[in-house]
Amino acid sequence: MSEKHLKAGDALPSFNGKLRLFAMRFCPYAERSVLVLNAKGLEYDLVFVNLDHKPEWLFNFSPKGTVPALEYEQGKAIFDSNIINVYLDEKYPDKPLQASDPLRRAQDKLIVENFAAAQSAYYTAAFNAQALQPSHIENYHKGLEGLQKELEVRGTKFLHGDEAGWVDLTIWPFLERFLALPLMGKAEFAIDQSKYALLTTYIEAMKNVPAVKLYCLAPETHAKFTESRAKGDPDYNMLDTSAVCCMRPRKKKE
Template sequence: MSEKHLQAGDVLPAYNGKLRLFAMRFCPYAERSVLVLNAKNIDYDLVFINLDHKPEWIFNFSPRGTVPALEYEQGKSIFDSNIINAYLDEKYPEKPLQASEPLRRAQDKMIVENFAPAQSAYYTAAFNPQNLQSDMVENFHKGLEGLQKELEVRGTKFLHGSDAGWVDLTIWPFLERFLCLPLIGKTEFAMDSSKYGLLLAYIEAMKTVPAVKSYYLAAETHAKFTESHAKGDPNYNMLDTSAVCCMRPRKKKE
């Protein structure tokens, strides 16, 4: 899989019959769908998109040009991580990721909903720090406290149970990115081990989940991308070392 992000003027790769997910490597919403595909062991292709210079054809799969978008048949797609992941869980039921009981499914959705303010605070802190307000920091920690309390009440390794499920894979991409905030100077977002011991243990457990482990990026990597974004030139291809190697010979030939 290439980590190169395709942009305006680039040709759409040939369709080879597999499910194809259009994503951006540093997008938490796209990661949600990647994790569900991984957890279900579905064979799929992944195409990364430069969201600042979008290829013209992405609008054929996602009317707003957003990611993720899933091409389920050639030229046919659905978009939005919640819609995609619900579709995948119903289309491929062999390994269900949602709880079997209606009440627990509803409770899981409430966890995700209650966690949303923490996600919003993260986006402001990382990409619009000039608009960061004290109540956003409070909302961030309220979200973490609520998550830790839920872990205490459930008493299981993961929120889903002994294995990670939909609720875990939905909130994980943001927890992964939260860890980079102190590295970019936002120390008020640090997770103190004396306060968040159970949550930090959960985070370490999530890193070992096969679906997560194969796609996980360290906090330092997220910090570097965030810093490049702050400078006005997001380095989408910072992980594409193969592309860098391939570019060098071309320059010598010119």
């Protein structure tokens, strides 16, 4: 599988009958869908695209030219990570990732919703530092405190339970990137173990989830890409094989 991000003028790779996800290697929203595909043990292909010089054919799968987009049959696709991930969990129910209880599913969605302000603060800190305000830092830490409180109340290893589920895989891509902020001089965004003991334990547990280990990148790698993007010249193809945990798709168990 190539790590190269295809751009305008590049040909669409041939379809070989597998699920196919159009993504960008450093996009947290695309990562959400990769993690769900991994966790479900599904066989799939990944096609990375350059979001600054989008291939013309990307719009056939995602009308707005956004990622992720999932080609579930040749020439047929759905887009948006939340829509894709719920579809995958319902289409392939062997290993459910959402809670069986409707109330718990609603509560999980509220966790994700309440975490959105922390995500927004991350984007400002990472890509628009001159606009950073004290309110961004406050919202960021409120988001972390909210996650820690949920872990305390639930009393489980993961938010989903004893194993990581939809809610964990939805939150994780941003936590993975949060760890890069101190490396970029944003010390006020550090996740201090003395303050966030339960959350840091959770983060370490998430790093060892098989679905995450297949795709995770080190904070140093995220910092390097983020700095290139903040300068207006994102280095989409910066990775070599040694920088990636693993990018091979997992095969669905028979």
